[in-house]
Amino acid sequence: MALVVQKFGGTSVGSVERIQAVAQRVMQTVAAGNQVAVVVSAMGKTTDGLVKLANQISETPSRREMDMLLSTGEQVSIALLSMALQAAGQDALSLTGAQVGIVTEADHTRARILNIRTERIQRHLNDGKVVVVAGFQGISQRIDIDFEITTLGRGGSDTSAVALAAALGADKCEIYTDVPGILTTDPRLVPEAHLIKAITCDEMLELASLGAKVLHPRAVEIARNYGIPLVVRSSWVADPGTHVVAPSRQPKSLEGLELVHPVDAIEFDLDQAKVALLRIPDRPGIAARLFGELADQDLNVDLVIQSIHEGNTNDIAFTVLEANFAKAEAVAAAIAPVLRGDTADSSQAEVFVDRQVAKISIAGAGMIGRPGVAAQMFSTLAEAAVNIQMISTSEVKVSCTIDSSDCDRAISALCNAFQVTCSPLRDASQKSLSPVPEVRGAALDQKQAQIAIRHVPDRPGMAARIFALLAKAGISVDMIIQSQRCRMIGTVATRDIAFTVAQAEAAQAKATVAGIADEMGCGDIVVNDAIAKVSVVGIGMINTPGVAARMFEALAQQRINIQMIATSEIKISCLVAEDDGVRALKAVHDAFKLYGTEKVVVPA
Ligand code: ASP
Ligand code: MG
Numbered sequence: 001m002a003l004v005v006q007k008f009g010g011t012s013v014g015s016v017e018r019i020q021a022v023a024q025r026v027m028q029t030v031a032a033g034n035q036v037a038v039v040v041s042a043m044g045k046t047t048d049g050l051v052k053l054a055n056q057i058s059e060t061p062s063r064r065e066m067d068m069l070l071s072t073g074e075q076v077s078i079a080l081l082s083m084a085l086q087a088a089g090q091d092a093l094s095l096t097g098a099q100v101g102i103v104t105e106a107d108h109t110r111a112r113i114l115n116i117r118t119e120r121i122q123r124h125l126n127d128g129k130v131v132v133v134a135g136f137q138g139i140s141q142r143i144d145i146d147f148e149i150t151t152l153g154r155g156g157s158d159t160s161a162v163a164l165a166a167a168l169g170a171d172k173c174e175i176y177t178d179v180p181g182i183l184t185t186d187p188r189l190v191p192e193a194h195l196i197k198a199i200t201c202d203e204m205l206e207l208a209s210l211g212a213k214v215l216h217p218r219a220v221e222i223a224r225n226y227g228i229p230l231v232v233r234s235s236w237v238a239d240p241g242t243h244v245v246a247p248s249r250q251p252k253s254l255e256g257l258e259l260v261h262p263v264d265a266i267e268f269d270l271d272q273a274k275v276a277l278l279r280i281p282d283r284p285g286i287a288a289r290l291f292g293e294l295a296d297q298d299l300n301v302d303l304v305i306q307s308i309h310e311g312n313t314n315d316i317a318f319t320v321l322e323a324n325f326a327k328a329e330a331v332a333a334a335i336a337p338v339l340r341g342d343t344a345d346s347s348q349a350e351v352f353v354d355r356q357v358a359k360i361s362i363a364g365a366g367m368i369g370r371p372g373v374a375a376q377m378f379s380t381l382a383e384a385a386v387n388i389q390m391i392s393t394s395e396v397k398v399s400c401t402i403d404s405s406d407c408d409r410a411i412s413a414l415c416n417a418f419q420v421t422c423s424p425l426r427d428a429s430q431k432s433l434s435p436v437p438e439v440r441g442a443a444l445d446q447k448q449a450q451i452a453i454r455h456v457p458d459r460p461g462m463a464a465r466i467f468a469l470l471a472k473a474g475i476s477v478d479m480i481i482q483s484q485r486c487r488m489i490g491t492v493a494t495r496d497i498a499f500t501v502a503q504a505e506a507a508q509a510k511a512t513v514a515g516i517a518d519e520m521g522c523g524d525i526v527v528n529d530a531i532a533k534v535s536v537v538g539i540g541m542i543n544t545p546g547v548a549a550r551m552f553e554a555l556a557q558q559r560i561n562i563q564m565i566a567t568s569e570i571k572i573s574c575l576v577a578e579d580d581g582v583r584a585l586k587a588v589h590d591a592f593k594l595y596g597t598e599k600v601v602v603p604a
Contacts, residue, residue, distance in 0.1 A: 001033060001034065001035055002033070002034045002035070002171040002172075003034065003035045003036075003037070003125070003168055003169070003170045003171055004029055004034045004035070004036050004037075004170060004171060004172055004173075004174065005036075005037045005038075005039065005161050005162075005164050005165040005168065005170045005172075005173045005174070006025075006026060006029065006036060006037075006038050006039070006161075006173075006174045006176060007038070007039040007040070007041075007135065007157060007158060007160075007161035007173070007174070007175045007176060008022050008038065008039075008040050008041065008081075008176045008235060009041050009157065009175075009176065009177045009178065009235075010041040010042055010043060010044050010045070010046065010047070011044065011177070011178040011235075012041075012176050012177065012178065012235035013040050013041065013043050013044075013077045013080075013081065014043055014044035015043075015044075016080075018235075019043075019077070019080050019081055019084050020084050020088075021235075022038075022040075022081060022084070022176075022235065023081060023084035023085045023087075023088050023090070024088070025176070025235070026038055026085060026090070026130055027085070027088060027090050030090065030130060035125045035126075036125075036130050036131075037121060037125065037130075037131045037133060037164060037168065037170070038081065038130060038131070038132045038133065039132075039133050039134075039135045039157055039160050039161040039164060040074060040077045040078055040081055040132065040133075040134070040135055040157070041073075041074065041077065041135050041136065041157040042070075042073025042074050042076065042077055042136075043073070043076060043077050043080075046073040046076070046077075047070055047073050047136075047154070050069050050070050050072070050073060051066075051070070053069075054066060054069055063108035063109045064108050064148065066108065066109050066151075067108045067109060067137075067148070067149050067150050067151045068149055070109075070136075070151050071096075071097070071134070071136070071137040071149050071151055073136075074096075074134035074135055074136055074137055074157070075096060075134055077134075078094035078095070078096070078132045078133065078134045079094050081094070081132050082094040082130075082132045085130055085132070090130055091127075091128055091129045091130070092129055092130040092131070092132060093124060093129055093130075093131060093132070094131075094132040094133075094134070095120070095121070095131060095132070095133050095134070096134045096137065097133070097134050097136075097137035097138040097139060097149075097160070098137075098138070098139040098147070098149065099120070100116065100117065100120065100121060100133055100164075101115075101116065101117030101120070101139070102116050102117075102133075102137070102138035102139065102160065102163070102164075103115045103116070103117070103138060103139060103140070103141050104138035104139065104140050104150045104152070105140060105150070105259075106140035106145060106148060106150065107150070108148070108150055108151070109150075109151055109153065110151075110152070110153040111138060111140065111150035111151065111152055111153075112152070112218075112257075112258035112259055113138060113152070113159070113160075113163045113257045113258040114255075114256055114257055114258070114259060115167075115254050115255060115256075115257055116163055116164060116166075116167035116254065116257065117167075118167050118168050121133070121164075121168065122168070133160070133164060134160075135156065135157025135158075135160040135161060136151050136152055136156040136157045136160060137149060137150065137151050137152070137160075138150050138151075138152065138160075152218075153218075155212070155213075155216045156216060156218070157216075158175055158215055158216035158218075158219035159216050159218040159219045159222065159258070161173055161175065161219065162219040162220075162222045162223050162228055162230065163219075163222050163257055163258065165228050166222055166226035166228055166254070166257065167254055167257070170228070171229070172228070172229040172230070172231060173223070173228050173229070173230050173231070174230075174231045174233065175215060175219075175230065175231065175232045175233070176233060176234070176235040177214060177232060177233075177234065177235065178234070178235060178236070179214060179234065180195050180233070180234045180237070180239060180241060181195050181196065181214075181232045181233055181234070181239075181241035181242030182195075182196045182199055182204070182207075182211055182214055182215070182232055182242040182244070182441070183195055183196065183441075184196055184440070184441045184442065184589065184594035184595075184596075185210065185441060185442045185443065185444070185585060185589050185594065186210060186443070186444065186585075189444060189582050189585055189586070190582075190585060190586050190589050190595075192589065192590075192594075192595035192596070193589070193594075193595075194594060194595055194596030195241075195242065195596065196242050196440060196441060197240075197242060197243065198242065198243040198244075198245055199242060199243075199244055199245065199440055199441070200244075200245050200246075200539055201220050201221075201223055201224035201230075201244060201245065201246050201247075202224070202396070202539065202570060203440050203441070203537050203538060203539055203570060204220045204244055205217060205220055205221070205224075205365050205368070205395060205396045206394055206395050206396060206535075206537040206568070206570055206571045207395075207440075207441050207443055207535075207537050208368060208395045208396075209395070209443050209445045209533075209535075210441060210442075210443035210444075211441075214232060215230075215232055215244070217365065217368050217369075218258065218365075218368075220244065220365065221258075221260070221365035221366065221368075222257070222258065223244060223246045224246050224247065224365065225250075225252070225260055225264075226246075226249065226250065226252055227246045227247055227248050227249030227250055228246055228249075229243070229245075229246060230243070230244040230246065231243055231244070232244065260364075260366055261364065261366060261418060261419060261420060262364055262366030262367045262370050262373045262418075263362045263363065263364040263366065263367065263373060263377075263418040263420060264363065264364040264365075264366070264420060265362070265363045265364065265420060265422070265423060266360070266361070266362055266363075266411060266414045266415050266418065266420055266421075266422035266423075267360070267361045267362075267363060267422070267423060268358060268359065268360045268361070268407060268410075268411055268422060269302075269358065269359045269360075270358045270404060270407055271321055271322045271323075272302065272303075272319040272320070272321065272322060272357050272358060272359050272401070273319065273320055273321070273322045273324075273325035273328070273353070273354065273355045273357060274317060274318070274319050274353065274354045274355075274357045274389075274390075274401060274484075275317070275318055275319075275320065275325075275328050275329055275332050275351065275352075275353050276315055276316070276317035276318075276351070276352040276353070276484040277290065277315065277316050277317075277332055277335070277336060277339075277349065277350075277351055277352075278315045278348075278349065278350050278351070278352055278484065278485055279313040279314075279315065279348045279349050279350065279485075280313060280314055280315070280316065280336075280339045280349050281312060281313060281314075281339055281349075282309075282311075282312050282313055282314045282561065283312075283561060284555065284556050284558075284559045284560055284561045284562075285556035286314070286316070286339065287306065287316060287548075287552040287556075287562055287565065288549065288552035288553040288555070288556035289335065289556075290316060290331075290332070290335055291304070291318075291546075291548045291549035291552050292546075292549045292552075292553055293331050293334075293335060294318075294328060294331050294545070294546075294549065295545050295546030295548075295549040295550075297327055297331060298545050299320060299324050299327055299328050299331070299545055300320070300321070300324070300543070300544070300545040301318045301319065301320055301328075301545075301548060302318070302319045302320065302321070302359070302567075302569070303317075303318060303319045303359060303390070303392055303399060303401065303567055304316070304317075304318045304392075304548050304565050304566075304567045304572065305317050305318070305390050305391075305392050305481055305482075305483055305484070305565060305566060305567070306481075306483065306562065306563075306564055306565035307452075307481045307482070307483030307485075307496055307498050307564055308450075308452055308496070308498055308563055308564060309483075309485060309496060313349075315483050315484050315485040316565070317390060317483060317484040319357065319359060319401065322355065325353075325355055329351070329353050332351045332353075333351050336349050336350060336351050337349075352484065354389075356403055356404040356405065357389065357401045357402070357403065357404060358401070358402055358403070358404045358406070358407040358410075359399055359400070359401050359402075360399070360400055360401075360402060360407065360410050360411065360414065361397050361398060361399040361400075361568075362377050362397070362398050362414065362418060363396060363397045364396060365396050367396060367398075368395060368396065369476060370476075371470065371471035371474060371475060371476045371477065372467075372468070372471030372472075373398070374393060374398045374467050374477065374480060375464060375467035375468040375470070375471045376417060376418075376468075377398055377400070377414065377417075378400075378461075378463040378464035378467055378468075379461070379464035379465075379468060380413050380414055380416075380417040381400065381402070381410055381413065381414070381460065381464070382460040382461035382463075382464045383413065384406075384409050384410060384413035385409075385460055386402050386403075386406040386409060386410045386413070386460060387402065387403070387406070387458070387459065387460050388400045388401075388402060388460070388463055388482065389401045389402060389403070389482075389484070390482055390483060390484060391463065391480050391481060391482040391497075392480075392481060392566040392567055392568070393477075393478075393479055393480040393481075393566060393568075394479075394566065394567070394568035394571045394573065395478075395571070396568075397568040397569075398480070399568060436538070436539055436540040437538055437540050437592075438538050438540040438541045438544045438547045438592065439536045439537065439538040439540070439541065439547065439592040439594065440537055440538040440539075440540075441536070441537055441538075441594065442534065442535065442536045442537075442585060442588050442589045442592070442594060443534070443535045443537070443585075444532060444533070444534050444535075444581050444582065444584070444585040445478075445532065445533040445535075446532045446578065446581050447502055447503055447504075448478055448479075448500040448501065448502060448503060448529075448531060448532075448533055449500065449501060449502070449503045449505075449506035449509075449527060449528065449529035449531065450498060450499075450500050450527070450528045450529070450531045450563070450564070450575060451498065451499055451500070451501065451506065451509055451510060451513070451525065451526070451527050451528075452496055452497070452498040452525070452526045452528075453466065453496065453497050453498070453513060453517060453522050453523070453524075453525050454494075454496050454522065454523030454524045454525070454526070455487060455489050455494035455495075455496065455521075455522055455523035456494055456495055456496065456497050456520070456522045456523075457492050457493070457494055457520065457521050457522070458486060458492075458493040458494055458495045462497075462520060463480075463482065463497060465516060465520065466497065466513060466516070466520075467480070467499075469512055469513065469515070469516060470501075470509060470512055470513070473508065473509075473512045475501055475505050475508060475509050475512065476501065476502065476505075477499050477500070477501055477509075478499070478500045478501065478502075478533075479499060479500045479533065479564070479566050479573060479575070480497070480498075480499045480566075481497070481498045481499065481564055481565075481566050482495055482496070482497045482498075483495065483496060483498075489521075489523070492521065494522075494523070498564060500531070500533065500575070503529045506527050506529055507527075510525055510527050513525055529578075530577060530578040530579070531563065531575050531576065531577065531578055532575070532576055532577070532578045532580070532581030532584065533573055533574070533575055533576075534555075534573070534574055534576060534581065534584045534585050534588055535571055535572065535573040535574075536551055536571070536572050536588055536592065537570055537571045538570060539570050541569075541570060541572070542569050542570060547572065548567070548572050550591050550592065551572055551574070551588055551591065551592075552574075553591070554587040554588050554590070554591035555574065555576065555584055555587060555588070557587065558580070558583055558584065558587045560576050560577075560580045560583065560584050560587070561576065561577065561580075562574045562575070562576060563575040563576060563577070
């Protein structure tokens with residue numbers, strides 16, 4: 001007999017009729033011979049309504065009382081669903097997070113799950129009952145403090161469900177929602193968005209800004225760490241939905257369930273060489289031209305970084321396998337003169353190369369929404385006296401290029417700081433076994449602002465100071481880019497560092513950085529919130545030359561200028577002007593043929 005955890009979101013239990021329909025669905029699963037534990041959210045917009053009520057009483061309600069208040073929503077829906085099951089003849093009972101023993105940290109409104117007791121649920125399941133568990137809530141338990149009701153943060157029921165599946169050793173976890181599954185992009189922006197049949201946990205995490213509304217990233221993190229097969233599907237129809245594929249199941253202690261290290265791997269690649277085109281014109285089509293040429297030569301590029309600079313010029317730097325270095329350099333050298341003389345500034349366009357580079361990365365889902373992880377990487381490298389040449393970040397990865405001779409020192413310092421073992425990167429030359437699409441989905445983030453700090457002295461510890469300060473102010477940084485261009489200010493070599501934060505935090509971020517910029521000897525701080533970030537994600541791009549070229553070409557065809565580029569192995573992100581955002585997303589979605597033939601119906 002299989003054990004299934006089913007989770008139903010707020011819309012799915014939004015009315016009496018819907019709760020009855022959910023009961024029917026649960027009973028079908030029971031009738032098919034399964035034991036079923038159900039996790040539910042609060043009905044409809046209940047949680048929003050409770051937040052509003054609280055804000056009418058106080059602008060700064062205490063987080064403890066918020067948890068007390070918000071946890072009531074799920075208590076209503078579990079009782080009603082249990083009643084609906086009983087009324088339909090199915091033995092069932094409801095349990096709050098505390099009754100189950102969903103033990104969390106004491107950190108109100110954003111607690112992480114530490115452990116889940118399973119004896120009681122298992123006993124009821126063995127008695128033939130359906131157990132209906134309140135999502136989003138738990139209970140804190142420490143010897144030195146009293147029991148407290150906690151919540152996991154908005155959207156946290158998904159996390160409850162997957163954690164429960166991990167604790168129970170369930171055969172699978174099904175997330176029922178009001179959309180058909182995970183789509184290739186946001187259907188409100190691109191009507192041709194198509195259902196993704198299967199996606200890996202890593203891809204899902206990199207698409208966090210797209211997928212977060214459908215699936216809580218922490219839920220994906222647990223599924224990945226415990227190897228839980230996860231399905232996201234519609235509550236209204238019987239279609240199979242999207243399979244979120246996890247690595248195979250690892251026997252793993254439940255202790256500290258969600259308290260995994262924010263970083264779960266240090267990856268390095270000693271075998272890289274860097275090619276940079278400096279002072280090339282800042283206009284549409286340049287990146288497309290360069291990477292198109294590289295793709296034509298079948299050269300697979302790894303990191304791609306472009307940042308913003310003063311004047312009308314940009315630098316684009318990329319890394320390739322050392323073995324491909326000579327060919328890549330030749331391509332860059334052939335293109336540079338064509339670009340030269342294009343504008344007054346770019347008359348100095350030149351190629352810069354370095355064969356002695358290593359790439360070192362920290363990876364882990366735990367860094368999402370946890371400011372300070374990148375800063376910790378930078379400060380660890382600084383303490384080990386390792387200078388960072390380039391930085392490129394994605395949702396779940398921070399990569400730096402450093403001098404090859406620093407690599408051993410960097411690895412041991414980082415493994416020590418994050419308490420993980422290191423592993424060399426997948427052999428990039430190895431072709432993947434099964435054919436996977438290069439690009440699985442595309443996302444647009446229009447809520448970010450870009451901040452550039454000019455002329456940051458190029459010595460160990462600068463990035464560490466900047467990002468530690470931002471982390472201390474509680475500001476989450478999304479993309480971080482340090483580019484290749486080095487500029488002499490007097491006798492000091494400097495580089496620009498650019499990053500993005502939520503628009504709402506841009507002013508605070510600027511003020512925070514301004515506090516030390518002078519003292520550190522940095523130049524101006526420039527904020528631009530009229531930007532959008534468009535990204536493509538897919539594990540297939542690891543072994544496929546030309547993916548970046550296709551993305552840049554799609555943007556060039558639309559005459560869209562790329563302001564910054566950052567990549568990880570499975571993601572390419574470009575910053576473009578805000579007004580170009582939707583057009584950029586459409587162009588990219590189209591270029592990778594992500595559209596489907598069947599129309600996906602998405603309720604308003
Ligand atoms: N009811 C909670 C919320 O709206 C938890 C959830 O629905 O996942 O955030
Ligand atoms: Mg949700």
